[in-house]
Amino acid sequence: MMDMSMRPNWEASWIWGSGAESPRNEWRCFRRCFVAPSSAEQAVIRLTADSRYVLYVNGTRVGRGPVRSWPFELAYDEYEIGHLLRQGAENVIAVLVIHYGVSTFQYLRGRGGLLLQLDMPALSAPLLATDDSWRTAVHRGHDPRTSRISCQLGFTESVDSRAWDSGWTAPHYDDSSWERAAVIGAVGMQPWTRLVERGIPHLTEEPVYPARVEQLAAVQPIPWSAVIDLRNLFVPESADHANNVAFSGYLAAVVRLDEAAAFTIGIVDDGRIPCRISIDGRWLERGDYAEIESGRYAAVELQAGEHLLLLDVTGQSHGHGFHLGFDCDVSFDVYSPVPGQAGSAPLCAAGPFDHVEIIDHRPVRSLDRSHPDYLRMQGVSSADELMQFSAWILTVDPQLVHPKGVFALSVWKKSETRHSVPAAMQHAVIAGADPAVIPVYAGRDTELVIDFGRELSGYIAFELDAACGTIVDGYGLEYMKNGWMQHTYQLDNTFRYVCREGRQSYESCVRRGLRYLVLTIRGAARAVKLYELKLLQSHYPVADTGRFRSSDPLLGEIWKISRDTTRICMEDTFVDCPAYEQTYWVGDARNEALVNYYAFGAREIVERCLKLVPGSSFQTPLYADQVPSGWSSVIPNWTFFWVSACLEYYRYDGNSAFIADIWPHVKLTLEKYLSLRNDKGLFEHQGWNLLDWAPFEQPGAGIVTPQNMFLVKALRDAAELGAVAGFGAEADSFVREAGKLRKAVDDQLWDSERAAYVDCIHADGKLSATVSMQTQIVACLCGIADGERKRLVERYIASPPPAFVQAGSPFMSFFYYEALAAIGRFDLLLADMRRNYGFMIDSGATSCWEMYPWSGFSNDPRILTRSHCHAWSAGPVYFLGAHILGVQGLTPGWTKVRIAPQPCGLAWAEGSVPLPHEGRIDVAWRVTGEGELELRVEAPAHVELATVAPEGYAMKVTCVTVGD
Known part of the structure; x- marks a missing residue:
């Protein structure tokens, strides 16, 4: 600076x-x-x-x-x-x-x-x-018509x-x-x-070269594709925010064939817009569609001449592109049915007959789908009949339609012929080697699948020699196996570069996350020489200060992929994932900050993240769940985690000035949450009441039990913050309110018949049908139960009943591991970690998944998770450092540190934990006999150490100090 x-x-x-x-x-x-x-x-x-x-x-x-x-x-x-x-x-x-x-x-x-x-x-x-x-x-x-990468991000790039x-x-x-x-x-x-x-x-930019060329194929693209921004088309003012928008309306186009032929219409996405299709007034039925993965494809026989294609695109959109494609073996034209629009966008729109901006923490009405003209238009069978509804016709701004959508061309191919990869083709991934010569196949495009060997996040760059007009299409994805690709529906992770003549280089301006890069060379008049391909890996600048090894190599691999996941997801804030979103989710970042403390010890990024949150107060005093964002959205638990994260940051860093700055914002939002308690003293919220991707009842309206429990903890943590900030009376008030809320939860949300805390009380007063591990875990963490109920909850933590809904994501496993640590069952913690994270490693993961395959998010057994790199899942770094190595700060700023190792059947473990301001703590322990353990700790002289032997062990301790 x-x-x-x-x-x-x-x-x-x-x-x-x-x-x-x-x-x-x-x-x-x-x-x-x-x-x-x-x-x-x-x-x-x-x-x-x-x-x-x-x-x-x-x-x-x-x-x-x-x-x-x-x-x-x-x-x-x-x-x-x-x-x-x-x-x-x-x-x-x-x-x-x-x-x-x-x-x-x-x-x-x-x-x-x-x-x-x-x-x-x-x-x-x-x-x-x-x-x-x-x-x-x-x-x-640059082509300004390019599509949105996703609703979370900006635009793809297409450079000529x-x-x-x-x-x-x-x-x-x-x-x-x-x-x-x-x-x-x-x-x-x-x-x-x-x-x-x-x-x-400033963030790093480290050149990373691919590992190998995975595949080589000759491919034939479909002849027509486009990406349409339906959200901004039907609701232009939605460009000013990122909230969900629901709308009712149609797209229309005229398709003219030179001769009769089979014509295929493809909606190349995951069905978020439930499109219905009419051709010349006949609405296609379910049997007309072929489901191919998530895309929907309908093949119809069309006669020569003009045909009106009408698509009912009524639905809800955050801003994803609508990918449309056509395939036919004879030549055809596509144009707008509106007279005099030749040369403009090749379609028109009708509507919106209604639209609603949806903000999840505010009451909103449902979309009205009963407008008479909307219903009458379903009977339209020709362009002339369509123009009878001219009052509803929208001229489509060409900038909202991107022709030749690279995503659709990459996913939907008329033909694909695989070829073996010549040894010389691997020069494409070797820096400084002779160029890889990419062959040209007559009448086909050439597709290379490049494997970088691991998940990355940054900027693609390449150097090549090509004929003028050669097109280089790039498509990034995260997972493939045995030639099958998990396509990134809802993520247009693509780019296009059109070559000038000769040798040239290009460096992308758009950040993207991927492991595999599909490069397709289109329209090449001669073979392309690829001299260099790399990704400029960009992340928050951290060193690998943290370390972990043990007698179980699997735990070391789990620690490593967790560390790497966290680093990839550290940009200018913590982000959830490098590919789909790159979004700073406030609740995710609480866990990510704890992992970072044990892997890297980075402090400034944590403070920056925490300070960004109150800026959302103009959207809602409840604070938004992702910031800074145009999506005004609230997940109450995420705000409660933010409060706890503020306290945990103070405990790590010892920065009392930060507490003084953040306290008024903590106080403001928690007072607002307390005002939303009902007449029975429970927090009741209509909105997005999320905790985990699992099939337990966390409804959008009513009393959600884990939220009330986490609010108890947030109030207690806020009281500690208030005391540090010098506001003792207000802190005491939060302690009292936490006590009252804890009692209300214990009195009203415990089901004696099922001997467990219920997941919710619905808005109609009914108790949840589900009982979940999620709720019992949170009850344990938040100190809700005492006496026999506490013993029962701890029994559930140690031995989850099969009838209870189980954790659906590694994010929830973080809280489960916290609960296991709280009751001293570190053996169960490691067993669960080996089982769940070991499955990721056995499946070839180089980073931690967003979800578990068994959480029910997909019916396709090939799809193991949505995001293959998700930092909310990187908890093992924290737990292996804090409990197996046993390093835990006892005072703010970690001036005093406890070392309490937990062998859990391991013969030895060693590693390092960063200190917040200077140096690190190196720990190595080894079981030397029955009930005997030797511990060696090296730490700076200014750190006071307190060592604690694991239960049942006599411990020999050697402490080495560094510095004066």
Whole structure:
């Protein structure tokens, strides 16, 4: 970070170009040339942008940003660039700004803008600042019609290198045809009313090369595909938020065949939009469809001539693209049924006949599907009849339709012929080798499946030699086995690059997570030479400070995949997964922070995550479950976990200043939750009452037992925070409220007949039919039961009754392991870990899965999980470090640490646990005889150690201190 003495006031202005204030999916380039003085050895750029930027100095990429943040607390970045400047010569600062124009799960829509200032300590004023002397142009090589990657993320990329000079970032590029940038306001303007430092280091970019070429095939794509943004089409204002939207309406297109033939219509997604299809007025029935994995395909016989295709797309959407494809062996045209729309989008829409924005923590009405015109339109059989409903016809903005959707082309192929992979083809994955020559198959495209060997997250880059117009399509996925691919429905993890003539390189601007990359070479006039392919692995900068090994190699493998999962899911915040979402889920991050403490000891990222949460108070005082996000959504447990995470961070870091800052926000939200108790003293909430992906009753309305229990714990943890912050009276109040709520739970949610806590009381007063391990686990963790009930609950923890609903995700297993540790059953903890995580490793996992295959989320036995890399599942790092090695902090800042190893049948274990501020603790223990154990601990001299022998063991201890 820049020294404070070098940080002047902002003198730069916000700039943008002509056109819309918030254009959809626009890549805009900015340049400014200048002569660097002789004092340029020390030079610092500060900048930020809306939505994302890539910064170049004299053609060298310097950084990407900004980190995700609320628009009213927009983060800026700093880079030292003196070593890149040419003193006394012309230099150029170039910035690519990617403006989404829609809200996502990590960004709230603002408006396009760039702010940049170049400072030198020897100068009293900025050497360079954004103003109207900068040049700007829209990146003409990027196709702004590309589809959303997912509802959580921005857009896929499609770049035509023939249409844009890649040298635009270099000093001597001619930008005279570019327009002058427009000054749109000063620092402090809306929506960026406050600028803040990022607060964390810059992320890594480590080149990782693939492991091998997995497959080679000649493929034939379907002739027509498109991706349509139904959500923004039917409800344009939904671009301003990321909430669910329900709508009723139709898509319509005319299909004209030159001759009679079989015609196949494919909806290439997982059925989230339950599309119904009519052809010339006949609605297809269930028997007309062939279910192929998640896609739905209908083959019909069509005569030569025009046919009206009507698709009822009434449903609900968060923002995923609607992938549509057509296949036919004879030539056909697709165009809009609206007269005079030749050359525009090849379809039209009708509606919406109704639409509803759905916010889960607010009462909303259901979508009305009974509009008379909506019902009458179902009888339309021709374009002329459709135009009788002209009042409902929507002209489709071409930017909402992306032709030649790469995802559909990658998933749905007319034919595929596998070939053996020549040895020389493996040069594609070997840095510095001769190029791999990718063959051309007559009338077919060439598909390579590249295996990186493990899950990664970052930016694809490649160098190749190709003929002008050659298309390179990329599609990232996480899992395949025996040639079968688990396609990423609801995740358009693709890109397209169109080659210019000759040797060239490309580096993606879009982060993506994957293990396998499917590269398809289309339309090549000659063989493509692939010189290099890599992924720039990007994550929070951490060292492998934590370690774990033991006499059971399986536990070491489990620890390793858990560590690697956590690192991959550490970006500018913790994120749930690198592929599908890249979203900071507040509740997930509580467990992820604990894992991080034992693997890496990173503190700044935890504090940054915790401080982002109260920014959602403008959406709801209950605080959102993922931030910063345009989805105003609440999972009460996630807020309760956030409160606990604040306390756990203080216990690890010892930062009382953080507690003083965060306490008012903790107090605000918990007081709001307490106000939602019913007349029986129980918290009752209508919304998303989630805890686990498992079939136990956690309804959207009523009294959900685990939520009430976790609220008890959150109140107790908040009381401890309040005491540290110096608000003893308010802390005491939370203690009293926790006691009252605990009693209400124990009195009203225990079922004597079933001798267990019920999962819920429904809104109609009925007790849940299910009894779950989830609820009993939470009762144990939150100290709800005492006496005989406590003994019963602990018995369930140790021996789960088969009739109880079992844990459905590794996330829930984290709480189960906490409960097992609380009752001292570390042997059962390891047995469950070996069984569940061992199954992942036996199945080839290199990172931890989001779900267990037996949780019931899929009927396809080949699909083992949704996300194959999910940080909420990485708990083994924490439990193996805290309990098997036995390292546990006793005081804030870990000035005093307990070492209490648990052998659990192991002959030995050794490892390291990072300390929060300086150094680490190294632990090694070995069972030397019946009931005898030798322990060696090495720790910094400033750490006070307290060793505790495991039950039934005599322990010989050797302590080694490091430093003074």
